[in-house]
Amino acid sequence: MSPVLSGVLQLTALVAALVLVYRPLGDYMARVYSSEKHLRVEKLIYRSIGANPNAEMRWPAYLRGILAFSAASLLFLYLLQRIQGILPHSLSLGFTAISPDQAFNTAASFVANTNWQSYSGEQAMGHAVQTLGLAVQNFVSAAVGMAVAVALVRGFARARTGELGNFWSDLVRGTIRILIPISVIGAVVLVACGAIQNFAGIHDIGQLAGGTQQVNGGAVASQEAIKELGTNGGGYFNANSAHPFENPNAFTNLFEIFLILVIPFSLTRTFGKLVGNVKQGYAILAAMGVIWLGFTALMMWTEFHHGGAALQAAGGALEGKEQRFGIGGTSIFATSTTLTSTGAVDGFHSSFTGFGGGIALLGMMLGEIAPGGVGSGLYGMLVMAIIAVFIAGLMVGRTPEYLGKKIGTREIKLAACYILITPTLVLGFTAVSMVMATPPHSILNVAGNSVDGSGAHGFSEVLYAFTSGANNNGSAMAGLNANTQWYNTTIGLAMLLGRFLPMVFVLALAGSLAEQKPVPETAGTLRTEKPLFAGLLVGAILIITGLTYFPALALGPMAEGLS
Amino acid sequence: MNNSVRSTARLAGAGLRALLVLTLVCGVIYPLVVTGIAQVAFHDKANGSEVKVGGKSVGSERLGQSYTLDEKDKAGNPLPDPKFFQGRPSAAGPNTENTQYKLLVSGASNLAADSKVLLDSVQQRRADVAAFNGVSPSAVPTDALTASGSGLDPDISPEYARLQADRVAKANHLPEDEVHKLVDDHTDGRILGFMGEERVNVLQLNVALRKLAKG
Numbered sequence: 001m002s003p004v005l006s007g008v009l010q011l012t013a014l015v016a017a018l019v020l021v022y023r024p025l026g027d028y029m030a031r032v033y034s035s036e037k038h039l040r041v042e043k044l045i046y047r048s049i050g051a052n053p054n055a056e057m058r059w060p061a062y063l064r065g066i067l068a069f070s071a072a073s074l075l076f077l078y079l080l081q082r083i084q085g086i087l088p089h090s091l092s093l094g095f096t097a098i099s100p101d102q103a104f105n106t107a108a109s110f111v112a113n114t115n116w117q118s119y120s121g122e123q124a125m126g127h128a129v130q131t132l133g134l135a136v137q138n139f140v141s142a143a144v145g146m147a148v149a150v151a152l153v154r155g156f157a158r159a160r161t162g163e164l165g166n167f168w169s170d171l172v173r174g175t176i177r178i179l180i181p182i183s184v185i186g187a188v189v190l191v192a193c194g195a196i197q198n199f200a201g202i203h204d205i206g207q208l209a210g211g212t213q214q215v216n217g218g219a220v221a222s223q224e225a226i227k228e229l230g231t232n233g234g235g236y237f238n239a240n241s242a243h244p245f246e247n248p249n250a251f252t253n254l255f256e257i258f259l260i261l262v263i264p265f266s267l268t269r270t271f272g273k274l275v276g277n278v279k280q281g282y283a284i285l286a287a288m289g290v291i292w293l294g295f296t297a298l299m300m301w302t303e304f305h306h307g308g309a310a311l312q313a314a315g316g317a318l319e320g321k322e323q324r325f326g327i328g329g330t331s332i333f334a335t336s337t338t339l340t341s342t343g344a345v346d347g348f349h350s351s352f353t354g355f356g357g358g359i360a361l362l363g364m365m366l367g368e369i370a371p372g373g374v375g376s377g378l379y380g381m382l383v384m385a386i387i388a389v390f391i392a393g394l395m396v397g398r399t400p401e402y403l404g405k406k407i408g409t410r411e412i413k414l415a416a417c418y419i420l421i422t423p424t425l426v427l428g429f430t431a432v433s434m435v436m437a438t439p440p441h442s443i444l445n446v447a448g449n450s451v452d453g454s455g456a457h458g459f460s461e462v463l464y465a466f467t468s469g470a471n472n473n474g475s476a477m478a479g480l481n482a483n484t485q486w487y488n489t490t491i492g493l494a495m496l497l498g499r500f501l502p503m504v505f506v507l508a509l510a511g512s513l514a515e516q517k518p519v520p521e522t523a524g525t526l527r528t529e530k531p532l533f534a535g536l537l538v539g540a541i542l543i544i545t546g547l548t549y550f551p552a553l554a555l556g557p558m559a560e561g562l563s
Numbered sequence: 564m565n566n567s568v569r570s571t572a573r574l575a576g577a578g579l580r581a582l583l584v585l586t587l588v589c590g591v592i593y594p595l596v597v598t599g600i601a602q603v604a605f606h607d608k609a610n611g612s613e614v615k616v617g618g619k620s621v622g623s624e625r626l627g628q629s630y631t632l633d634e635k636d637k638a639g640n641p642l643p644d645p646k647f648f649q650g651r652p653s654a655a656g657p658n659t660e661n662t663q664y665k666l667l668v669s670g671a672s673n674l675a676a677d678s679k680v681l682l683d684s685v686q687q688r689r690a691d692v693a694a695f696n697g698v699s700p701s702a703v704p705t706d707a708l709t710a711s712g713s714g715l716d717p718d719i720s721p722e723y724a725r726l727q728a729d730r731v732a733k734a735n736h737l738p739e740d741e742v743h744k745l746v747d748d749h750t751d752g753r754i755l756g757f758m759g760e761e762r763v764n765v766l767q768l769n770v771a772l773r774k775l776a777k778g
Contacts, residue, residue, distance in 0.1 A: 006758070006759070009757040010758055049577050049580045049581045050580060065574070068577060071575070072579040072582045131590055131594050136589045140585055171581070184593070188597065193608075194624075194625055196610065197601035198598065207621065208628065208773070209628075209631065213626065215626070217610075219597070237713075238670045239670050239714065242669075244715060250753065307676065308676025309679075310675075310676055311676045313689075314705050315704070315705045316705035316709075318708075319671075319674065319681060320709075321709075321712055322713060323711065324762050329758070347712045350674070350675060351671060353676050354675075445678055449679050450679060452677065
């Protein structure tokens with residue numbers, strides 16, 4: 001069997017598995033967020049929070065809940081890293097306190113569901129920070145994203161009210177009823193295939209030819225499962241999902257990709273259920289699926305084609321890739337991780353072909369909506385749907401509507417603010433970093449080291465870093481040394497602003513939609529459950545992103561890929 | 564004013580309590596439950612899949628390791644031991660300290676596809692591997708020329724293993740066809756016939772080889 005055919009078959013198997021769970025999981029999540037009943041353990045949690053889970057919140061109250069919870073998370077995670085040096089050895093593994101700028105960056109990163117890492121896990125973080133800090137944020141930051149998505153969906157589904165549900169209830173239910181059960185299953189599958197799960201420290205084991213090798217212990221499988229399922233992406237180890245202890249074989253590789261994609265895709269079913277028309281969910285799913293499949297096919301094509309002088313000389317694009325996954329499996333992982341807000345990697349994007357790196361970049365630049373992060377993918381895509389109906393409305397001269405709600409001036413302003421945030425952060429910070437004196441020194445692949453003396457790849461490293469941060473992805477062209485005060489601070493800010501500012505606009509939008517009374521459907525209403533609309537949506541996404549980022553992409557990956 | 568201060572404080576308190584109780588659930592109970600299941604049901608795998616020969620640990624099946632001599636080349640790197648099958652090159656880029664599978668840090672070279680540094684090392688590796696194994700440079704497969712993502716890749720391609728078989732046989736005074744058969748026996752196909760690539764686990768192969776040589 002050729003490697004190309006193997007790649008195509010793996011993609012087919014993945015799609016089949018996603019199709020299989022789409023309806024049951026999507027329907028289950030719809031029930032989780034609309035059920036009247038509270039589980040006993042949930043009641044206990046509400047009592048200790050001191051919150052009434054039945055109290056309806058308007059959008060400002062919902063937002064305040066998110067901000068209060070996230071601020072507490074940020075502070076807790078920062079302090080946990082800063083006190084690592086005084087924790088007992090069994091909890092710290094002897095690692096010292098993380099420096100203030102790196103601790104800020106890491107706290108911002110995990111609270112913002114980004115998992116950008118300017119540290120090497122095995123060299124910096126002990127059991128306490130990994131398990132009590134980072135892994136906890138993997139759960140709750142994902143649950144926050146899902147809560148915001150559900151609040152927006154309620155905005156469409158409800159009428160003549162401003163109420164969007166209860167944040168504490170959505171947070172706790174997402175964690176307890178969705179993320180934890182799937183993670184337990186996922187973690188056990190990973191251990192069964194060879195991922196490690198223990199609390200041993202760093203120890204030496206013998207080697208066959210003599211000498212010893214250092215080996216880590218850790219609660220790796222349990223963290224790995226939620227890292228993928230919650231589209232977080234922060235590796236226990238520096239090599240992330242390329243490390244054999246995180247991702248032991250080709251099956252776990254495919255399984256981890258499945259965990260990344262399963263909630264974002266299935267949430268479109270949840271959305272359809274909650275707005276009372278599953279076909280609306282299918283249209284959104286179709287737009288997501290077309291982009292994801294298209295990107296994956298392109299990635300496979302360019303990686304199998306292995307352009308670039310060094311890869312041509314090696315006879316294949318295997319630099320930074322593992323033998324057991326091969327090029328096909330690594331390509332599927334790369335597009336799935338960058339089209340969601342995951343950022344886990346099983347191969348290193350910096351050593352991909354020029355175009356391959358560009359496809360990963362563009363995936364993040366789309367705003368990670370195909371299918372996007374858990375929750376954030378759905379709300380990002382619904383904002384784009386609002387833009388698409390607006391464009392369609394302009395073409396025929398009608399007031400645009402979506403799901404029975406009028407898209408008026410206020411809604412369009414909020415949607416426009418939403419889509420302007422990340423490009424501003426990405427392009428602004430990249431430009432400033434390139435013109436300053438010191439930040440460019442962090443670049444690994446400098447102009448003098450490339451075959452034709454071009455600095456295109458070096459520019460891509462910086463552009464990639466801010467794109468990844470502001471879009472809450474977390475993957476990197478890891479040649480860039482990002483552990484400097486400048487990058488720790490600016491990427492930290494980009495992650496926080498890129499996560500929470502869009503949420504403000506999404507919740508305001510949800511509140512405004514929930515207050516409206518529904519407009520009756522007429523013969524002139526744009527049928528948003530039809531393929532025509534899905535096509536329009538894909539077109540709108542590609543054009544808006546393409547125009548925004550084209551100049552930057554031309555300077556980086558396109559220049560490298562075409563040379 | 565007083566009211567809004569009080570309500571902010573109340574909200575911040577709720578946020579903190581929510582975090583603490585969820586930390587207990589997701590950061591203590593969840594990993595302990597998973598560790599409990601893992602240690603009971605998959606004890607060896609959960610602890611790193613160590614391979615033992617005669618009761619002595621010789622490494623982890625999941626991690627690549629180095630098979631080198633005490634002598635060093637001009638650059639100060641230990642020379643490969645001809646008696647063993649060799650793994651893939653381990654990334655030695657400026658951004659990672661994981662040279663030759665020795666240190667704790669995992670990682671890749673992160674060198675670009677159009678990097679002159681990478682081009683030079685690919686050409687160097689091609690010449691080195693060809694000379695070491697006494698084969699033509701054009702016969703050296705890609706996995707022998709490129710560093711992996713983790714720097715700890717436990718596997719090589721069957722082509723690279725076969726290419727090394729004659730040299731290994733000679734160094735161990737074994738018949739060539741026996742060593743080739745050993746490689747075939749240790750070649751793992753794709754999982755379920757289509758997932759990933761064919762591969763040879765270098766440690767398992769070398770363990771079997773040593774057994775054969777001592778036979």
